Amino acid sequence: MIYNTIPEGTPLNGKVPAGPIEKKWQSHKASIKLVSPANKKKYTVLVVGSGLAGASAAAALGELGYNVKVFCIHDSPRRAHSIAAQGGINAAKNYPNDNDSVWRLFSDTLKGGDFRAREGNVYRLAELSMAIIDQCVAQGVPFAREYGGFLANRSFGGALVSRTFYARGQTGQQLLLGAYGSLMRQANTGKVQIFPKREMLDLVVGEGKAKGIVVRNLENGQIESYSGHAVIVATGGYSNLYFLSTNAKNCNASAIWRCHRRGAYFANPCFVQIHPTCIPVHGDYQSKLTLMSESLRNDGRMWVPKKQDDKRPPNEIPEEERDYFLERKYPTYGNLVPRDVASRNAKTVCDEGKGVGDTKRAVYLDLSDSLKKFGLKYIEEQYGNLFEMYQRITGEDPYRVPVMKIYPALHYTMGGLWVDYNLMSNIPGLFVLGEANFSDHGANRLGASALMQGLCDGYFVIPYTIGDYLAQTGAGKLSIESTEFKQAEKEIQESVQKLVGKKGKKTVLELHRELGLLMWNQVGMGRNQKSLQTALEGIPQLQKEFQENLIVSGDANHWNKDLESALRLWDYMELAELVSLDALNRAESCGGHFREESQTEEGEALRQDEKFQYVSAWEYQGQGKTPILHKEPLEFEYLKPIKRSYK
Amino acid sequence: MKNCNFKLLVWRQKGPQEPGKMVAYTVNDISPDMSFLEMMDLLNEDLIKKGEDPIAIDSDCREGICGTCGLVIQGLAHGSKQKTCTCQIYMRDFKDGETITVEPFRSSAFPIIKDLVVNRSALDRIISKGGYVANNIGGAPDANAMPISKETAELALDASSCIGCGACVAACPNSSAALFTGAKISQYAHLPQGSPDRKKRVLEMAQQMDKEGFGNCSNHGECEAVCPQGIKISHIAKMRREFFKASLL
Numbered sequence A: 001m002i003y004n005t006i007p008e009g010t011p012l013n014g015k016v017p018a019g020p021i022e023k024k025w026q027s028h029k030a031s032i033k034l035v036s037p038a039n040k041k042k043y044t045v046l047v048v049g050s051g052l053a054g055a056s057a058a059a060a061l062g063e064l065g066y067n068v069k070v071f072c073i074h075d076s077p078r079r080a081h082s083i084a085a086q087g088g089i090n091a092a093k094n095y096p097n098d099n100d101s102v103w104r105l106f107s108d109t110l111k112g113g114d115f116r117a118r119e120g121n122v123y124r125l126a127e128l129s130m131a132i133i134d135q136c137v138a139q140g141v142p143f144a145r146e147y148g149g150f151l152a153n154r155s156f157g158g159a160l161v162s163r164t165f166y167a168r169g170q171t172g173q174q175l176l177l178g179a180y181g182s183l184m185r186q187a188n189t190g191k192v193q194i195f196p197k198r199e200m201l202d203l204v205v206g207e208g209k210a211k212g213i214v215v216r217n218l219e220n221g222q223i224e225s226y227s228g229h230a231v232i233v234a235t236g237g238y239s240n241l242y243f244l245s246t247n248a249k250n251c252n253a254s255a256i257w258r259c260h261r262r263g264a265y266f267a268n269p270c271f272v273q274i275h276p277t278c279i280p281v282h283g284d285y286q287s288k289l290t291l292m293s294e295s296l297r298n299d300g301r302m303w304v305p306k307k308q309d310d311k312r313p314p315n316e317i318p319e320e321e322r323d324y325f326l327e328r329k330y331p332t333y334g335n336l337v338p339r340d341v342a343s344r345n346a347k348t349v350c351d352e353g354k355g356v357g358d359t360k361r362a363v364y365l366d367l368s369d370s371l372k373k374f375g376l377k378y379i380e381e382q383y384g385n386l387f388e389m390y391q392r393i394t395g396e397d398p399y400r401v402p403v404m405k406i407y408p409a410l411h412y413t414m415g416g417l418w419v420d421y422n423l424m425s426n427i428p429g430l431f432v433l434g435e436a437n438f439s440d441h442g443a444n445r446l447g448a449s450a451l452m453q454g455l456c457d458g459y460f461v462i463p464y465t466i467g468d469y470l471a472q473t474g475a476g477k478l479s480i481e482s483t484e485f486k487q488a489e490k491e492i493q494e495s496v497q498k499l500v501g502k503k504g505k506k507t508v509l510e511l512h513r514e515l516g517l518l519m520w521n522q523v524g525m526g527r528n529q530k531s532l533q534t535a536l537e538g539i540p541q542l543q544k545e546f547q548e549n550l551i552v553s554g555d556a557n558h559w560n561k562d563l564e565s566a567l568r569l570w571d572y573m574e575l576a577e578l579v580s581l582d583a584l585n586r587a588e589s590c591g592g593h594f595r596e597e598s599q600t601e602e603g604e605a606l607r608q609d610e611k612f613q614y615v616s617a618w619e620y621q622g623q624g625k626t627p628i629l630h631k632e633p634l635e636f637e638y639l640k641p642i643k644r645s646y647k
Numbered sequence B: 001m002k003n004c005n006f007k008l009l010v011w012r013q014k015g016p017q018e019p020g021k022m023v024a025y026t027v028n029d030i031s032p033d034m035s036f037l038e039m040m041d042l043l044n045e046d047l048i049k050k051g052e053d054p055i056a057i058d059s060d061c062r063e064g065i066c067g068t069c070g071l072v073i074q075g076l077a078h079g080s081k082q083k084t085c086t087c088q089i090y091m092r093d094f095k096d097g098e099t100i101t102v103e104p105f106r107s108s109a110f111p112i113i114k115d116l117v118v119n120r121s122a123l124d125r126i127i128s129k130g131g132y133v134a135n136n137i138g139g140a141p142d143a144n145a146m147p148i149s150k151e152t153a154e155l156a157l158d159a160s161s162c163i164g165c166g167a168c169v170a171a172c173p174n175s176s177a178a179l180f181t182g183a184k185i186s187q188y189a190h191l192p193q194g195s196p197d198r199k200k201r202v203l204e205m206a207q208q209m210d211k212e213g214f215g216n217c218s219n220h221g222e223c224e225a226v227c228p229q230g231i232k233i234s235h236i237a238k239m240r241r242e243f244f245k246a247s248l249l
């Protein structure tokens, strides 16, 4: 791929409605088209993914009367990766009376994202946040409560108010089970049909519109086609590109990448989030990393010894010989700075040789003070399951010594398929929801905002905006006989045949680890022109290795995890190039994207608004070819971009 | 701790209709910090390199919350460590040289797909009969309009912590899904939101449970012993009370 000259395409328009920011969504809803109740049953909508975004969308559309087909990789829709979210979900309810408001949630999110998101979208998210909590409580989601019986809140990074609703350390599980319940209720009525163990491997586009999908049945290897009047992709994020991440093993980029190959623009791929508080890497065989929820930073303090190479156990290091680096550098937010800031600072102190543990790539997260102050019962109630998890994985008991070793890890991807205000991609009829789209978090997502966005997209945005599209296109006859479907099926069959029984020397896992390591080292927490060029030169070599030296177990007609992983790995290898290219093109630092060439004297991210106040949306041009860059200029009418400061 | 060697006896079965058998493997130089599934990954890497068919296993979050993984290890669903899911088992919990048996979650309601992977969609169908509050999206009252005591909310959360792994079924001598179903019914029986559909929920979910071929509960308590979330059989008692009330009144 040529990366010194990037072809530029026509600018994009996000179609944010005109008018005052607090009226945009209302006036937009009033102006878009409706499908009549009697006609809804004539439409079929395909929903790929059953996480918070997909399940909520499918349930909502089923309730409205559309025919819905839901596809997911797992054996049950309830197992989507949303289930693993721990800490909580934000909403501007202002229940604690601490002066929260829609405006504050909006401004925290936009600022947290370092002014690289669309103002109109972010405002809508904040505005709809309250209804999400109401909806979930009505569904019977058992959120934490205070002794008076009202809902409890806690604080997350990047905010000075307490607006995070939670259910112990298993908020995602409870929210997803709520959405899954609604989905299963529709399945029982027959309005929703569920297709588990199906992996979307292609989007079918005909007459310029999304017409359907082709999936592989993971149980028996059959290639199956489905057609619909619209396709919703809610397949989550692509953190596993880096191999080691906090994401579940089946999270993948294939569905969105294949949409991209069929013409959907990929936006801000280099905006990935590295979460500060994860259990550090230990050993070469490790299969994934485990998050220790950000909520721990409510009561935990991050520190390292002041001295390099200090081998004493943490409880033997006296107070004055500790560096509480976040509290020192950011007195206002302290341990509750946003994730990108916390991660970068953890990396810096480790680079300075002050890291702890065997590998020296770890810092302490210390809950001793809180344990003393609030007692065991409080800590158990708040973090019980996290403490247990830590003990199981590391063999160390944090109840005994409440000092955990943590290090940043890949966690979330702000980038994703480009969508307009209606959550529709540039391909008419293809909608993208949840982590799979790029919409609301700019260059850095604040904690507890992904669950909010997923449910907002699914419960309260798509049920309105999809009607506008469907009403305009009409309920034409559905068929999977077109040449586009046949061609897509054939291409998948061929790619599967090429892979099964491949007799090289390197396994999929080995090659994926290599890709991950290259990306982590060159396109990780700190990036520079040289490292990005190294990545762009290294990836094609791995691609070559994939083509010439891969070994894949050989059975296409039964459950074959190895084949599944091989198919996904190739997509990661193409996406990795785009991530690196996007990072190279964006020669500014913003949020989680830290270009070492662009920093302030204190080492903080330095945005360059004159040059980069835009969304990068990439158009695929073929494998190994330089993609075309479309820019969507970002305008800030209500909250003027300021230097992000958490000091 | 030093690295260890193990002998594994693993259930191999090519497809749903084919016969299966236990097959022996050895794994060497295993670090005690490796998880059980990472050890299985390593074994599979080995098999792939030798051109043999890797062992089918499913797993996803590897944090004990998604409920995807689930193996019978040494004869116990999710192994011998209490309140722990298969993916959270570490090799430091086994003795050097130990022989470890690995089998799928067996039940006539969970047909085997391949080797250690079973089909648990029967559990989804039970939920589809009433494991929810039957309200539509939109129009919900303010979340604080209905105070719910902290104790009640915590009890409901204990019940709804179920990860749907099916270990309770695999451990039960009758293959009963009473703990799974009872936990869901109990969650909503504790909460005011669950009240309006209370009778219908318990009757229809219990009926579906029977229809799927799960056995009856005869109070062995094996389910509670293996539950990775520590869900108590008192939820089964709650389900029974709900069932009687619904059938009598």
Ligand SMILES: Cc1cc2nc3c(=O)[nH]c(=O)nc-3n(C[C@H](O)[C@H](O)[C@H](O)COP(=O)(O)OP(=O)(O)OC[C@H]3O[C@@H](n4cnc5c(N)ncnc54)[C@H](O)[C@@H]3O)c2cc1C
Pocket: A048, A049, A050, A051, A052, A053, A054, A071, A072, A073, A074, A077, A079, A080, A081, A082, A083, A084, A085, A086, A087, A088, A089, A171, A172, A198, A199, A200, A201, A234, A235, A236, A237, A246, A247, A248, A251, A252, A254, A255, A291, A411, A412, A433, A434, A435, A436, A447, A448, A449, A450, A451, A452, A454
């Ligand atoms: C450990 C962890 C903790 C987190 N904690 C929080 C938190 O406390 N608060 C917060 O706000 N956010 C949190 N997040 C982020 C948040 O959980 C996710 O961003 C969010 O749940 C994503 O939801 P989703 O619906 O977009 O996708 P997912 O939940 O990932 O669902 C994706 C769905 O798509 C399906 N799928 C994927 N690929 C394909 C394919 N090719 N074909 C067919 N189906 C496919 C899957 O089967 C699944 O059903 C956390 C994330 C992690 C990893």
